[in-house]
Amino acid sequence: MSGNGKNRVPLVAERRYPKAANEKVKTSPAPRRAAPARKSRGIVGWILFPFIWTIKLIWRFTWRIGLVTAAITGVAVFYYASQMSPIEDIVDGRVRGSVTLTDREGQAFTVRGESFGGAITANSVSPYLKNAVIASEDKRFYWHPGIDPRGIASAVRINLREGRGPLSGNGGSTLTQQTAKLLCLGTPFDPTQWENEAAYEADCRRGTIWRKVKEAVYAMAMEVAYSKDEILTIYLNRAYLGSGSRGFEAAAQRFFGKSAAELTPAEAAMLSGILPAPSRLAPTNNLERAQGRAGVVIGLMEAQGYITSQQAADAKANPATLTPSATKSTASYFADWVMASGPEFFTNSTTEDVIIRSTLDREIQDHAEAALKHIFETKVSASSEAEAAIVVMSADGAVRAMVGGRSEGFFNRATQARRQTGSAFKPFIYATALELGFSGDDLIDDSPISIEIPGQPPWEPGNYDNQFKGIITLTQALAESRNIPAVVLSEEVGREAVSTVARGFGIESDLATGPALALGVSESTLLEMTGAYAGILNGGSSVTPYGLLDLRIKGDDAPLMTNDGTGIGERVIREAGARELTWMMSRVVESGTGTRARMDGWQIAGKTGTTNSARDAWFIAFTGDYVTGVWMGYDDNRPLTGVTGGGLPADIWRETMSRVTAGQQPTALPATPPQGGSGAGPILDQGIVAPAEIQNVLDNIFNQVNN
CATH class of the missing domain: 3.40.710.10 (DD-peptidase/beta-lactamase superfamily)
Known part of the structure; x- marks a missing residue:
């Protein structure tokens, strides 16, 4: 039963339409989210705060700088790569030609300037030579992009441990970087810019930080432009190995009287061992020292799996020796005199490979040198x-x-x-x-x-x-x-x-x-x-x-100048x-x-x-x-x-002429x-x-x- 209706709350239907613009609606305020309680840094936090803030600031800048640097480096790499010359144009790295002096019989006894034995490739030389160079100079050659951060870090560590500057001594250069240096970063010799060839080469070998940076960029560009074997080919042809030999073919002929394709493990190791210091380690200067260095290279080849233990033992037991012609006198004083007597543009300044046939008698030269040595050893105070x-x-x-x-x-x-x-x-x-x-x-x-x-x-x-x-x-x-x-x-x-x-x-x-x-x-x-x-x-x-x-250009039969023989x-x-x-x-x-x-x-x-x-x-x-x-x-x-x-x-x-006339009437x-x-x-x-x-x-x- 219903009540009388007094004091009853009236029923109101839910409004289904929006209020007029001037009508106000009362709403209850949304509950406010409580602010998180501040976490106290504590003493350690306050101490570390400046460092953390600095690191965050550096990071914000470095990733941006790194991105820009990478972009610039990439542009430089591809620019240099686009400028690279064909392999055939750069395998002969000599600035000037060579002068080969022969004796009266036509047998070569010395070379002035730098001899080039002919172009070779990484695949045409003895595999022992190829492996010896990689083992001793850059064992990760086939894996890095031209530079080797791991090798650089190792070199810096060695330099610091030995009391040198980080960039002094061991440089951690890859074979590609060494090749870039041999190419002088693509800058050819210009006689109008450089006082002489020596000044040009000295500039190419500079070790400044900026030069190292350019060298690294150029090396990466080479990796883009050439294959690994092509880079190795350039290196094998342009590396200097002492005694006037430019490239491994010239060195193989100079020291062993054979092609670079025929080298044994011991011979390959000796040539590769010359690379760090060509003048000091050349076998014509000190054969025992060169053999000792070759033994180190043999050990590296064995450790890296390029030769077997038996091959290594054989190479160490039978070290490479020089061909008889390599150990004979180079008659340097005579050669200097003959060079000075010829026209400058065909001797000291030649851009061609020249052959000069001389009056030298190798046997008489050897007798004279031996006689002088004998008298001073036996009759003159030491x-x-x-x-x-x-x-x-x-x-x-x-x-x-x-x-x-x-x-x-x-x-x-x-x-x-x-x-x-x-x-x-x-x-x-x-x-x-x-x-x-x-x-x-x-x-x-x-x-x-x-x-x-x-x-x-x-x-x-x-x-x-x-x-x-x-x-x-x-x-x-x-x-x-x-x-x-x-x-x-x-x-x-x-x-x-x-x-x-x-x-x-x-x-x-x-x-x-x-x-x-x-x-x-x-x-x-x-x-x-x-x-x-x-x-x-x-x-x-x-x-x-x-x-x-007589004097002629190599490869020509007709001489350019002759002496009448008297x-x-x-x-x-x-x-x-x-x-x-x-x-x-x-x-x-x-x-x-x-x-x-x-x-x-x-x-x-x-x-x-x-x-x-x-x-x-x-x-x-x-x-x-x-x-x-x-x-x-x-x-x-x-x-x-x-x-x-x-x-x-x-x-x-008497000592000289007794030797010269021995057995003669x-x-x-x-x-x-x-x-x-x-x-x-x-x-x-x-x-x-x-x-x-x-x-x-x-x-x-x-x-x-x-x-």
């Missing part, structure tokens, strides 16, 4: 700093051997050292006298003399033994190297005549103008003096020493006078000052020479085939102790004994003006030489 030089030539001036010093160097004492000649000059005085009609049997007075020199005290020369023998023959005076007779004879025939004859025989140095001319106070070189004596041997004609026979020039004295002078000079060796040079069965003519205070000692002599000159002294011009021209220089001469000298005196009688001890008939002969000498 602490001595004395030097010596040897020149051997034929009568026409063809140089067969040249030793410019006891060890290889830049200063050639045979061609560059101008030294006083001493009594070695005297044959030119006697040659002048013979040309003027004197004879070896003529008499001369070996007595004290005094020569007036304007403005100076009288000059009173003496003999080396401080004795005077009175009246003797010209032959005896020359054989015993008496000074007084030489001065008297020089004054008799006239100093100008003597100088003219000496110049005619090839003495181009300035000659003294005073009476001391006769005692060899003028300077000359060993090559010049030996060539002058060759003029006496050949019958009295001048000689120009020469070493170049250095003989104009006649200086009559043949009869030359033959008589030869006989007189043979007395020097038979009974005079040069007896230590005698060889059983051989006729030898020569002359000793010792300068003031024994600063220079000479012995120059000839058989019927060869003229050999020897000089000995100190580079700083100190006096020698107990050495004269008839001593150690004569010993060196003796050749007679073109010598004629004097046919009796000229009737002039004893020559006075003062200079005498030549009579009219002698003056005519003098005029003829002057005319022949000056024309």
